[in-house]
Structure formats: C-alpha cells, structure tokens
Amino acid sequence: MLAILEAEELHKSFGDTAAVNGVSFSISEREIFGLLGPNGAGKTTTIRMLSTVLPPDAGSVSIAGHAFSDGTAPVRQLIGVCPQELALYPELSADENLIFFGRMTGLSRAQAKERAAETLQRIGLADRAGDAVRTFSGGMKRRVNIGIALMSRPRLLFLDEPTVGIDPQSRNHIFETVLQLRAEGMSVLYTTHYMEEADRLCDRIAIIDGGSIIALGTAADLKGRLGDPTRVTLEEVFLDLTGQSLRD
C-alpha cells in the first residue's frame, strides 16, 4: 500500500532536552495509525513537526510525496489538524468557526459555507449551527474541533487526543466518524491515552517514550509480545514497555 506519510530520523531538541530522538515511521493510505506514549514522551512534538508547525532539527518528512524541505505550502493543502486543546473561537458559532477555518485552507466563501453545512451534518451539530460554541457541552466542542480539521477534506488527518473529557456517546460518535473517514479514503494519525480506543480503531500502533519509538506494529503484534493476544490487553503491553513510574 502507498505511504501517505514518511518520517525519517526526526530529531527535535529544546535547549539541552531532546524531545524527539530519531523517530521514523510511515502511514499508509487509508490507515489509522496510533501514536501512544506517556506524558512527555514526544507525541505532541512529533505531531507538531509532522503538521508543519515546528521544523525538525534533523530528519525528513514527506506527505503524499511532498518533502517538507521543498516547502510546506503544498503539504498544508493535504492535511487536517485537530489539536488536543479546543482550538476554537468560543464567542463565534459552530458555523462561523467552520467557515473561517475553511476559508483559511483556501476555500471560497461559497465552498466554505457548503462544506460547513456538510461537516455539521457529519458531526451531528446541524441543528446547533448558529449557536455560539461557548454554549456547547465538552463533547460538542470536541466534535466542532474535529469538524474544523475536516473542512479541507484532507488526505491525512491528525487527531491529537480527540476524546479527552467527553461522554461515551460523543466518544462513540467520534469513533464512528473516524472509521467512516477511513472508509472514504482518509488516513489518520491518532494519539490517545485510552488504550481500548487505540485497540479498537488503529490498524497499527507506535509506542513512543523518551523521544523514540520503542514498539511498532498491529495491536495483536504488540499484545503478542506478552502472551496470548486474546488475553493480554494493550494497556499491559504499554505499561510493560514504558514502566510504572509516574511521568508528571
């Protein structure tokens, strides 16, 4: 299968601290790729580099054959980013948020309006389109956060902990949306602290710690390291690989 993303030997340091230290992996077309790791492991720094926000100190990245070293403008047309925090304008409506960010991805006003209507339908908020986001519940805000990332119909979607702090219904809605997006041809890089989510959604999973990838494979592969994959949980594998000590 063709790779939508290829990262080779990524390095990033802040002062004397190496946040990412030689990370390499690829994501295939229509693949949901999980990136797991404890707090401070280097997940967010990796995503920031892959989403063109932060230039790597060393290494190379290409998305759909466009190397970052040749400029990030073509890459930005191919990606959608849903950050961990709710990166929304709370005083504006869901509709206004979607249209504004859609315009920023290069859509015309008419296209942005049409795409916003489709997206609101997809995230189940068509009936609240005109309401200010600040009046929404946590789950609704999370769905708007994802909806913004979908406005440009990206080929690669970055979802950084998209289900933090929401109810099971909203979480399930997000799962279904992600699976639907893959079915439509989108690739997804997904980070989460919920192991059952990664187990359920991700085709392959990389576990990162100390700025390096310490394991990579399907959920079954990873669980097979500790025994019978049908009896071992991904959380047990994760704790086995990253240790029991507190990170915060």
Place this chain on the structure above:
Amino acid sequence: MARILSVAGLEVRRFVADRGDLALSLILPIAIFALMMGAFGGGSSFSATAFVVNLDEGRMGAELVARLEQVEGVRVKLLDADDAARRLESASVVNVIVLPADFSERLSAGQRTPIVVRRRGSGGQPGQIITGIARTISQEMAIEAAAGRYVQRLAGDIPASRVSEALDQALDAARSEPQVVVSTEVVGAQGVSVNRMLAGILVMFLMFSVTLSARGVVEDRRLGTLERLMTTRLSANQLFVGRFVAGIGRAVVQTAILMAVAYVLLRSASLAAHVWVLLLSALFAAAVSAIGLLISALARTPDQATWAAVFATMVMSIFGGAFFDLGSSGLFDVLSRFTLHRYAIQLIDGTLASGSIDWLAGRTSLLVLVVVTVGTLTVARMVFGVEAAR
C-alpha cells in the same frame, strides 16, 4: 487578500459578539463625553465659591463681600478664623481671603490696605481667580473712597453726609449702567473647548483599542487557534496584516459612531471636518494597532498583554494632553512629545476648528504618526516571526 480580509472580519465578528468589548468601545466614549460635557463644557461662565474670613470692624469689609456675591458665578461662604484654619489644614478648602480688622479704617484713610490670602499650594485655579476678583473690587472701593475724600474737600461747607449720599447715588447709577459692555460672540454651538474635549476623548478611546489588538495574537496562542492557523494556508504575513487591518477597522467604526453623535448633538464643526477626523482617526488607529501588535508579539499571556496595553494607554493619555492643555513649555510639554496623543489631538482639534486638515501646520504630526506606524509595524512583524511558533 481574501484571507487577510477574513482574518480582519473574524476579529470584527468576535468584537461584535463580545458585548463587553462592544459596550466598552462604543457606549462608554459617548457616556464619558456626556459626563465631561456636563461637568466642564455645559456652561460658559465661571463658577466658584469664595471663602472669606471677615475680621473688619467697619462697613467696607461687608461691602466687599456684598460686591463679591454680585459677581456672576461667585458664591461667598463666610468663615470664622478657626474654621478657616481647620478647613485649610484638612484641605477641604484651599484658598481663603482674610479681611483684617482695620480693613475699613485703612481703606477710608487712603492707606495701604493689606488683604491676606491663606492657601494650600497654589490655591487652585478657582481660588486664584476669586483672589483676583477680590483684589479688583478692593481697588475699586479704594478709588471710590479716594474720590469721596477729594469731592469732600471741594464741597467746602456742604455737610459730609450729603456729599457722601450724592456720591453713592452717582456710583450706584454708574454701576447699574456700566459704561463698558462685554458682548460675547459664540462661534459654533459650544465653542473651541468642546472640540478640544472631543479630540481628547476620541484619541483616548482609540488608544484603548490597543488593548484589544494586544490581546489578539496572545489569545490565539492561548486558545490554540494560532497553531491551528499555522497548519492552514494562511501565512504569518497574512495573519499579521489581517490583525492590523482589523484594528483599524474597529477604530474607524468606533470613531464613526462617536463623530456622528457629536455632529448630531453638538454641531461643533462642519460635516466635512467630521469626515476628515474619521480619516485622521484611521491613521492614529494604524499607529495604535501597530503598538498593540508589538505588545501582542512580546507578551506571553493575555494578562501581560492587557497590563502592557493599559500602561501604554494611561501614560499616553496623561502625558499626551487628553484631558488638559499642555502649555508650550515645561516638563509636560517635553514628555508629551513622546506620546502619540499629542500629535493626534493637535491634528483632530485643528481640523475640527478649521473645517479641514491643515497639511502644512499638521505635517509634523502626520509624519510622526506615519513613522510610528511603519516603524512599530516592522519591529512587531520581526518579533512576531520569531515568536509565532512559540
């Protein structure tokens, strides 16, 4: 260009959506202007209280007090010496005129007659004016007394009481029909002071918008929208210019509303002058917006941005002459040269007075505003470039 206008439009929508900001920047200037007009600009005459300690044992001290009370806008409050001392000590009164016990005796005799003025500091402007009026009245009474003595000498055997009575009648007649009549010609509804006040308030509130500009990028960073925007096709330049344009646009809306209200209610200047002021406000807003962006690029948190903007606003309002005339020399004059207010107020005040921009007289002020805008914008963009990905 479309993305720049979208960013500017976003700011305007957020501005309108936030009722607090809207009230602060649109309603408050009008309310403050109305209050200041009521406090300082509504009447044309002087108004103050004369605090007098009358120790005089004769009739001339009472006469001086009576004449003071007849002066338009002057009220007289008689105090005893102890009360006056207490009030001066507590600063509830800052200027007291003390008429000595021999005031009548010395004035009648044609001797030098001291009036003691006890005051705290300068005595305040009203106190100084009251003192000047009291001095003039005393001098007038001294001249009248001298005239009485002179006429009495000429009158020979005519009884003094008849001479005095005749003289009083002549003086009363002269006072009731003054020879010198001051006529006032009002040019415009409220005169120049309104324009000065209007310019000061307008500039001060436009300066407040520095706070809104300053919080813009910082808020984006806090919300996470800045990072999100950096993954779109929006360039840092477009984001920066969009914010800049938004600051100007917001200020122009504010000015348009305030000037429309001023024109409808006051008619203190021509419609053309109001339109020129709108353009000058846009130039001032450009400089202010650039300062706001610089603060925004440097600040780490919204609170830091707010306090830096408030500090800049207050310093420029105080030293830039938003509320009072700076004079043409002295420390205030020197300090005001480092504020944008001075130049903006000069331009706006002059334009309201003359009906259009005086390009020649205003060239220095215009140049300062343009240089500050371009210079600050350049520095802010450089800092923003470094800090954007923070």
